[in-house]
Each structure stands twice: as structure tokens, then as C-alpha cells.
Amino acid sequence: QTIYLKDYTPFGWRVESVYLTFRLAASATRVLSKIRFAPNPDAPDQRFFLHGENLDPISTRIDGSETTPRAVAGGIELDVPDAPFTFEAEVEINPAANTALEGLYMSNGMYCTQCEAEGFRKITWYPDRPDVMAPFSVRIEGSEPVMLSNGNPGASGDGFADWHDPWPKPAYLFALVAGDLVTHPDSFTTASGKQVELNVWVRPGDEGKCAFGMEALKKSMAWDEATYGREYDLDVFNIVAVDDFNMGAMENKGLNIFNSSCVLASPETSTDANFERIEAIIAHEYFHNWTGNRITCRDWFQLCLKEGLTVFRDAQFTADMRSAPVKRIEDVIMLRGRQFREDNGPLAHPVRPDSFVEINNFYTATVYEKGAELIGMLKTLVGHDAYYRALDLYFDRHDGDAATIEDWLTVFEDATGRDLSQFKRWYDQAGTPRLSVTDDFKDGTYILNIKQETPATPGQTRKAPRIIPIAVGLLNPNGDEVQPTTILEMTEAEQSFTFEGLASKPVPSILRDFSAPVILEHEVSNATRAFLLAHDTDPFNRWQAGRDLALDTLLNMIRDGAVPGTDYLDALHTLIRDDTQDPAFRALALGLPSQDELAQMLHDHCETPDPQAIWEALETLKQVRAEAYQDTATRLYARYQVTEPFAPTAEQSAARSLANAAMSMLNRLDGGALAQKQFDDADNMTQQLAALSALIAADKGETAVARFYQQWRHDRLVIDKWFSAQIVHARPEDAAAIAKTLTQHPDFTMKNPNRFRATLGALAMSGAGFHHASGDGYDLLADWLIKLDPLNPQTTARMCTAFETWKRYDTDRQAKIETQLHRILAAPDLSRDTTEMITRILG
Ligand code: ARG
Numbered sequence: 001q002t003i004y005l006k007d008y009t010p011f012g013w014r015v016e017s018v019y020l021t022f023r024l025a026a027s028a029t030r031v032l033s034k035i036r037f038a039p040n041p042d043a044p045d046q047r048f049f050l051h052g053e054n055l056d057p058i059s060t061r062i063d064g065s066e067t068t069p070r071a072v073a074g075g076i077e078l079d080v081p082d083a084p085f086t087f088e089a090e091v092e093i094n095p096a097a098n099t100a101l102e103g104l105y106m107s108n109g110m111y112c113t114q115c116e117a118e119g120f121r122k123i124t125w126y127p128d129r130p131d132v133m134a135p136f137s138v139r140i141e142g143s144e145p146v147m148l149s150n151g152n153p154g155a156s157g158d159g160f161a162d163w164h165d166p167w168p169k170p171a172y173l174f175a176l177v178a179g180d181l182v183t184h185p186d187s188f189t190t191a192s193g194k195q196v197e198l199n200v201w202v203r204p205g206d207e208g209k210c211a212f213g214m215e216a217l218k219k220s221m222a223w224d225e226a227t228y229g230r231e232y233d234l235d236v237f238n239i240v241a242v243d244d245f246n247m248g249a250m251e252n253k254g255l256n257i258f259n260s261s262c263v264l265a266s267p268e269t270s271t272d273a274n275f276e277r278i279e280a281i282i283a284h285e286y287f288h289n290w291t292g293n294r295i296t297c298r299d300w301f302q303l304c305l306k307e308g309l310t311v312f313r314d315a316q317f318t319a320d321m322r323s324a325p326v327k328r329i330e331d332v333i334m335l336r337g338r339q340f341r342e343d344n345g346p347l348a349h350p351v352r353p354d355s356f357v358e359i360n361n362f363y364t365a366t367v368y369e370k371g372a373e374l375i376g377m378l379k380t381l382v383g384h385d386a387y388y389r390a391l392d393l394y395f396d397r398h399d400g401d402a403a404t405i406e407d408w409l410t411v412f413e414d415a416t417g418r419d420l421s422q423f424k425r426w427y428d429q430a431g432t433p434r435l436s437v438t439d440d441f442k443d444g445t446y447i448l449n450i451k452q453e454t455p456a457t458p459g460q461t462r463k464a465p466r467i468i469p470i471a472v473g474l475l476n477p478n479g480d481e482v483q484p485t486t487i488l489e490m491t492e493a494e495q496s497f498t499f500e501g502l503a504s505k506p507v508p509s510i511l512r513d514f515s516a517p518v519i520l521e522h523e524v525s526n527a528t529r530a531f532l533l534a535h536d537t538d539p540f541n542r543w544q545a546g547r548d549l550a551l552d553t554l555l556n557m558i559r560d561g562a563v564p565g566t567d568y569l570d571a572l573h574t575l576i577r578d579d580t581q582d583p584a585f586r587a588l589a590l591g592l593p594s595q596d597e598l599a600q601m602l603h604d605h606c607e608t609p610d611p612q613a614i615w616e617a618l619e620t621l622k623q624v625r626a627e628a629y630q631d632t633a634t635r636l637y638a639r640y641q642v643t644e645p646f647a648p649t650a651e652q653s654a655a656r657s658l659a660n661a662a663m664s665m666l667n668r669l670d671g672g673a674l675a676q677k678q679f680d681d682a683d684n685m686t687q688q689l690a691a692l693s694a695l696i697a698a699d700k701g702e703t704a705v706a707r708f709y710q711q712w713r714h715d716r717l718v719i720d721k722w723f724s725a726q727i728v729h730a731r732p733e734d735a736a737a738i739a740k741t742l743t744q745h746p747d748f749t750m751k752n753p754n755r756f757r758a759t760l761g762a763l764a765m766s767g768a769g770f771h772h773a774s775g776d777g778y779d780l781l782a783d784w785l786i787k788l789d790p791l792n793p794q795t796t797a798r799m800c801t802a803f804e805t806w807k808r809y810d811t812d813r814q815a816k817i818e819t820q821l822h823r824i825l826a827a828p829d830l831s832r833d834t835t836e837m838i839t840r841i842l843g
């Protein structure tokens with residue numbers, strides 16, 4: 001059944017304290033709870049309902065007397081006094097049988113939890129909703145060497161450990177971990193002089209992969225003090241790595257739990273991209289301590305309140321630690337690849353949705369990444385100083401609250417005096433706005449005419465104009481900036497902006513730094529794009545000019561088999577040859593739009609994308625570039641070899657990414673010789689995996705694939721890379737068969753989400769491989785989604801998004817996908833998660 005934002009009512013009771021005892025046993029854990037409730041004077045309805053799922057009831061008491069609860073949908077109801085009372089219960093749960101990885105479960109013999117969003121109800125009876133906040137005391141009884149929960153440690157001894165978390169929190173932030181763990185310890189002294197004990201807990205054997213994450217944590221703590229004035233508030237901060245985890249990581253109070261792929265790092269086993277991502281996720285989860293935990297969400301419709309803001313904060317952090325332009329370009333590539341795709345298909349939903357069936361289906365690129373873009377736009381509109389003033393007020397006013405988007409916007413209105421009612425549409429209206437731009441120049445006056453339009457999305461046919469901050473600069477024809485970046489505030493459906501006193505018609509640089517998550521339609525000649533690539537002062541728009549040249553070239557190749565034009569080839573060559581330019585920027589400029597982005601682009605222009613033609617155009621362009629740039633690639637490869645010992649820094653990563661881009665060009669010309677040499681010599685995963693990928697793509701990977709496996713078969717995370725590389729770099733006609741063979745490999749298991757994603761997720765992302773005309777890719781994915789759903793609904797539902805673009809394609813592919821969607825929907829006892837996703841995708 002569907003849940004609506006408009007139906008929100010507060011819970012009838014407040015929770016004053018929670019005491020939990022866990023008697024650990026892998027298949028029969030007992031959970032004893034003692035919870036003090038008091039009437040909530042702000043609530044109209046005092047019905048006493050507690051959530052609970054898959055709980056074996058042992059006993060229930062109210063104020064010490066045994067009572068029998070009434071079983072109702074999703075939990076229990078009880079008759080309770082009209083005054084404060086104590087509820088006690090004992091239940092039994094089975095962590096060993098918990099393959100959904102939600103609630104308390106086992107991962108490699110270790111107990112761990114994942115409670116966000118609604119997993120606590122699988123642990124014990126409780127009002128499992130984020131607006132019910134309480135201090136928790138926890139006793140863990142068991143024989144595990146390490147037993148952790150939230151907050152500060154209390155007494156511990158033979159067979160037990162006590163924890164107390166003084167900060168009231170919702171149940172979704174509860175965590176428990178117990179097992180044979182070792183720590184990489186450190187400490188941090190806060191700005192006010194408080195000493196905090198830090199730990200990264202891992203399984204024995206992984207000790208050597210903790211140092212980088214620990215450094216990232218300390219940098220995050222210092223950064224949040226310096227930038228937002230936020231200090232840590234407990235005596236300890238624990239991070240735990242677990243192998244079986246549905247998502248990336250979780251911000252449980254004082255006890256963050258990470259998918260091991262998002263925390264364990266070493267030069268031999270992690271790529272530069274892995275290091276950057278791990279640093280960002282550690283920061284993200286740490287920053288949630290204030291934006292998420294101290295101030296949480298009133299209900300799950302407000303998810304973007306904590307996620308959008310926290311993604312924005314982690315992006316600021318990465319920009320400060322590394323290169324701001326590189327981070328911005330990477331984020332926009334990701335936003336267009338995932339969020340625009342979502343926003344322009346059947347799963348489109350507002351950043352703050354107004355209804356859902358299963359909340360786990362709304363941990364989306366729209367809530368997270370578009371949610372972060374909204375914070376960025378707010379900051380642009382109010383300015384740097386006012387932004388931080390508003391944030392101070394937010395922390396001040398709402399500390400300890402379960403807040404809403406209205407609360408958040410009111411803070412900005414109060415701090416700045418601005419009316420943000422039009423801005424709020426960004427939270428309520430789904431879909432990516434299109435901006436179309438024309439211009440005029442006369443007598444020294446330059447006019448930009450801009451139209452905004454948002455296409456209909458499911459359930460929302462009409463869209464009102466939004467306020468859009470459009471960052472614009474103007475260059476004169478000799479390349480000087482005559483108008484530095486200024487923010488145009490567009491509020492109407494159509495609007496003109498005037499610049500006076502110009503000597504000649506300028507070249508506009510529009511949407512600098514990608515100042516709003518929109519699609520910009522502006523007819524620009526290739527000569528102008530090349531000019532902007534060479535002269536724009538805004539790094540993002542310089543990159544965008546190169547990207548537009550590449551898109552134009554590729555679309556012409558796909559549409560009518562055109563040969564790549566010299567405009568693009570020459571402009572890019574000039575850039576990559578120029579050693580005064582940042583190598584990371586040059587590597588990004590050499591990047592090409594993904595197959596999926598090209599398909600979306602064609603679809604936007606009312607054309608039916610042919611996945612095979614897209615793949616071939618990309619292959620041809622890469623070949624043509626390799627031939628045209630051979631000498632440059634040879635020189636760059638030598639020039640950007642890193643000779644110092646490996647360090648996961650932005651500088652070294654930049655050099656390696658440019659050298660590897662050169663290597664993959666040369667790989668097309670030398671029969672794989674250079675890649676093979678790099679593979680043989682590599683002492684770090686960035687180099688080794690780049691070489692392996694190049695060899696597979698050139699059909700020369702057989703030996704390297706076998707050797708890589710022999711070398712890394714004891715390292716799960718590296719073997720995940722081995723699975724996915726073979727599928728992602730396969731020829732389209734082979735991808736499904738290779739994926740199928742890999743599902744029969746002894747190391748394949750669908751119980752581990754990372755391995756499942758490395759195999760079936762890789763297939764789903766393989767473009768022409770997944771969309772091969774045979775339909776084998778669709779068939780294989782559907783087979784496995786049907787098998788996984790009874791074990792792990794969350795991961796199944798998430799991977800259904802592979803099919804969300806089906807309406808773009810030809811009738812034959814559409815029919816094949818539709819058949820698979822109906823086949824999944826017909827599976828017996830299909831989960832609520834997957835049922836909702838497939839139903840929405842079918843439309
Ligand atoms: N709050 C976590 C994060 O973004 C994500 C956890 C989501 N988990 C889930 N099962 N929905 O950092």
C-alpha cells in the first residue's frame with residue numbers, strides 16, 4: 001500500500017529511554033527491551049502501535065504485568081495506561097537466516113546491523129519512525145571478542161559489553177557489531193580540546209588496508225570544524241568494515257558501518273578512483289553526525305534533508321582536499337549519467353517525493369545527487385556568507401529535531417530575508433528543466449533570451465517555472481573576459497537578460513560551474529566550442545565545450561556514418577599536447593560520453609537509439625583519435641609516468657589518468673604490447689587494472705585475466721574488479737555469454753551484493769552488451785533478479801533500474817524487455833520492493 005506525505009501525523013507517545021539487551025546466538029538471538037513511554041501532548045491520536053517484522057515473541061509486559069499484544073499489519077497494538085509507562089518485551093530473531101541484510105544479520109561470521117530505513121523493526125518491537133528519538137543503553141551478551149554499539153562504552157567484562165548513547169536518536173541510527181575484529185586505532189583532539197578515540201575495525205588480515213580511511217576520517221573531522229563549526233560529540237568514533245552490505249555505508253551514531261569496498265584501501269588493491277571515493281564516503285558518513293543525526297528527518301519523505309545536504313558537504317570537502325574543477329566535472333558526469341536518466345524516465349520523482357510504497361526504493365540519484373544540487377543552487381542564490389549564516393541558524397534552531405524541508409527553507413528565509421517559495425518547486429517538481437537560449441547584439445547591447453521548460457513526468461503533467469541561477473560570463477572574440485561570472489536569476493518561463501557597453505558581440509559562457517541541474521540547449525558552432533575550450537576562464541565550461549564537440553561528432557557518426565570532423569580532433573589535440581594544462585583536466589577532456597548518455601541524447605531528439613551503432617561510433621572515434629594522436633600519446637605516456645612511490649594524491653592520480661588514457665590509445669595500434677608490459681610491471685591497482693581492461697578490450701586479455709585471478713583470488717574486493725572488467729570490456733555480442741559463464745564460476749555468489757553487482761550489475765551497465773539485439777542480456781538479468789528477490793529484495797529492486805530506459809528503444813527491444821518485466825512481476829511472492837519498481841517501470 002502507498003504511503004503519502006500529506007497523511008503525516010506525529011506518534012502518540014514519546015520515548016524517554018530505551019534499554020536493550022542482546023543475547024547473541026547466530027540462529028536464535030534474544031532481544032530484551034525495556035522502553036519508557038510518555039504521552040505526546042502534541043499528538044491527536046494515542047493509539048499504541050509498535051512496528052515489528054519476523055519477530056518471535058517470547059514475552060511482553062506493561063509496567064511489569066504480562067500482556068498479550070494484538071497482532072496487526074506490520075506490528076502489534078496494545079492497551080496502555082493514559083500516563084507514562086514501561087514496556088518490556090523479549091523476542092527471538094535469526095541473524096543467520098537474514099539474507100536481506102536488513103536488521104541484525106551475519107556477514108562472514110560477524111554480527112552486524114543495517115537499520116536505515118526501516119530495519120529496526122526486524123530487531124524488536126518499536127515505533128520505528130525517525131521522528132521518535134530517544135537515548136539508548138545497550139548490553140551485548142556473547143562470546144565475541146569485540147562487541148560494539150552506539151555512543152560511549154560502559155562496563156564490559158567476560159561475555160558482555162555495555163554501551164550508552166546520550167544523544168537522542170531515531171531507531172534507524174541504531175547499530176550493533178560483534179565478531180572477531182581488529183582495530184587500526186588513532187585519536188583526534190577537537191577544537192575545544194576533547195580527546196576522541198578513533199577506530200577502524202576490520203577482519204584479521206585487513207589491518208593493512210585501514211590507514212587511508214583513518215586519515216580521511218581525521219581530515220573530515222578537522223574540516224567540519226573549520227568549515228561549518230561542527231565538533232564531534234562522543235568519546236569514541238568507530239568505523240567497521242563488513243563484506244556483505246546492500247549500500248555503500250551507514251552513519252549510525254558513533255558506529256559507522258561500511259561496505260568493505262568503501263573503506264578498505266591499499267595501493268596494490270585499490271585504484272585512484274577507489275581512494276577518492278573512499279575518502280568521500282568516510283567524510284559523508286562522518287558529516288551525517290550533524291546533518292542527519294543531531295538534526296534528523298521528521299519522516300522518510302524528508303530524506304533529501306539529510307542526504308542532499310550531506311552529499312553537498314562531502315563534495316565541498318573533496319573539492320577542498322583535491323581539485324575543485326575536477327570534482328565538479330566528475331560529479332556532473334555522474335549526475336547526467338544517473339540522475340538525468342532517472343528524471344527522464346518512468347522512475348522520475350521529486351527530490352522530496354510525496355508518496356512511496358517501499359522507502360528503500362527512494363535512495364536514488366534524485367534524492368542524493370539532485371538533492372545536493374539544490375543545496376548548491378541555494379548557496380549560489382544567497383551567497384557564501386549568507387549560506388553559512390543560515391547553516392549556523394539551522395544547527396542552532398534544529399539541533400535535536402526531526403525536521404522538514406519547510407524547516408530548512410524557513411531557516412534560509414529568516415537568515416536572508418529572501419522569499420524561497422518559488423525555490424521550493426525544485427523539491428516538489430520532478431523532471432530536468434530544459435533551458436533554450438538565443439541571443440542578440442545591437443549597438444553595444446548583448447541580450448540573452450532564455451526559455452525554461454520541464455517535460456511531464458509520471459503523475460505531474462504541468463510544471464510551473466522555477467527560479468534558476470544561471471552563471472554567465474562573456475568573452476570578447478580575442479579571448480579576453482569582458483564580463484566575469486555573474487548570476488542571472490531566472491524566475492519566468494521566458495526571460496531576457498541584457499549586458500550593456502560591449503564593443504563587439506561577445507561569446508557567452510553559460511551555466512558556468514554547472515550552476516543548475518538543467519539541460520542547456522544553445523546552438524553553438526564548432527568553431528565557438530573550440531574557442532571556449534581554449535579560452536573560457538571557467539574550467540567546467542571549458543570541459544563542457546570539449547564534451548559538446550565530442551557529442552556533436554559522435555551524433556553525426558551515429559546518424560549518418562559521418563567521419564569524425566577535424567574541428568574536434570584538432571581542438572582536443574591542442575589541449576592534450578599542452579603540458580601547462582592540468583593533466584587531470586586533459587584526461588577528463590579525453591573522456592567520451594557513455595553509450596547510455598548518447599542513447600538518452602538521441603531519445604531527447606526523438607530518435608531511436610541503436611545500441612550497436614552507438615558502440616561502433618565510439619570504437620571508431622577511439623581508433624581515429626589513437627591514429628591521429630599517436631605521437632602525442634607516446635610522449636604523454638612517457639612524460640606522465642609516476643616515478644615516486646605510490647601515493648593516493650590528486651597529483652599522482654592526475655598523472656596516472658593521463659598516462660593511462662595515452663596507453664589505451666596506443667593499445668589500439670601496437671597489438672597490446674604496451675598494455676601487456678604495463679600489466680607485467682604494475683605495482684599498483686590503478687596501473688594493473690587499466691592494463692587489464694585495455695587488454696580485454698583489445699581481445700588480448702586471456703593470459704592477463706588468468707594471471708590476475710591467480711594473483712588476487714584471496715582478495716574479494718579485487719576479484720570483484722576481475723568479474724566486472726571481463727563483462728564491461730567485452731564485445732557486445734559476447735557480454736551476456738561471458739556474464740553467464742561467470743555466474744557459474746565457483747567464486748560467484750548471489751549472497752554477496754558486491755559480487756552480484758560486479759557480475760549482473762556490470763552486464764546491466766555494459767551498453768550495447770546488455771542491449772544486444774539477441775535479448776540475451778535482458779533474459780540473463782531477469783533470471784538472476786528472480787533468483788535474488790527472495791533472498792535480498794533491496795538489491796534486486798535497485799538493479800531493476802537497468803530496465804528503466806526501455807521506452808527509448810526500438811519496438812523489438814521494447815517487446816523483449818517488456819516480456820522480461822512481466823516475467824519478473826509474475827514470480828511467486830515477489831517482494832514489495834521489486835513489485836513497486838517493476839510496476840513503475842512498466843508505467
Ligand atoms: N544513510 C546512508 C548514507 O547515505 C544510506 C543507507 C541506505 N540504506 C538503505 N538500506 N536504504 O550514507
Ligand code: ZN
Pocket residue numbers: 284288306307310
Ligand atoms: Zn548519506
